Amino acid sequence: MFAQLVVEGALRLVQFAENRLLDFFRQIAGIPEPVHTEIALDDAAFEKVAGTYEYETLPIPVTRGENGALVIQLGREITLTPQSATEFYSPSEPDLLVTFSEAAEGGFKQVKYQDAFMSIEAKRQEAE
Numbered sequence: 752m753f754a755q756l757v758v759e760g761a762l763r764l765v766q767f768a769e770n771r772l773l774d775f776f777r778q779i780a781g782i783p784e785p786v787h788t789e790i791a792l793d794d795a796a797f798e799k800v801a802g803t804y805e806y807e808t809l810p811i812p813v814t815r816g817e818n819g820a821l822v823i824q825l826g827r828e829i830t831l832t833p834q835s836a837t838e839f840y841s842p843s844e845p846d847l848l849v850t851f852s853e854a855a856e857g858g859f860k861q862v863k864y865q866d867a868f869m870s871i872e873a874k875r876q877e878a879e
Contacts, residue, residue, distance in 0.1 A: 785848075787840040792833045797821060799858045800839075800851045804873035811873050813862065823849060825864060 797815060804811040816822040821831040821839055831839035831849055837859070841847040846867040853860035863872045
């Protein structure tokens, strides 16, 4: 339990440092912060994106949180807000964008996670 708290605290500290560094570079370069507009989605739209995706051998769960918001697990829990039926952003991390693609019956086959420092694409795990 203590080790988990230490790791979570360290991840929050890294996220804070990344955000401050990004703000600094943005000011120097004169690049504005991305602007996002939240939209409302029904439960069916959320269910299409929810599932477990896989990057290499790393599972990436996308679930509904306690308050019904979409949550992605990538080393930490990130709450996402919809700006379209396929694009979600994090209000606390404006550069973070999660895009679902390759629509199929019952959901999407791929998710792309991108922020200012990395971009990964993951495929939905097949149901066993």
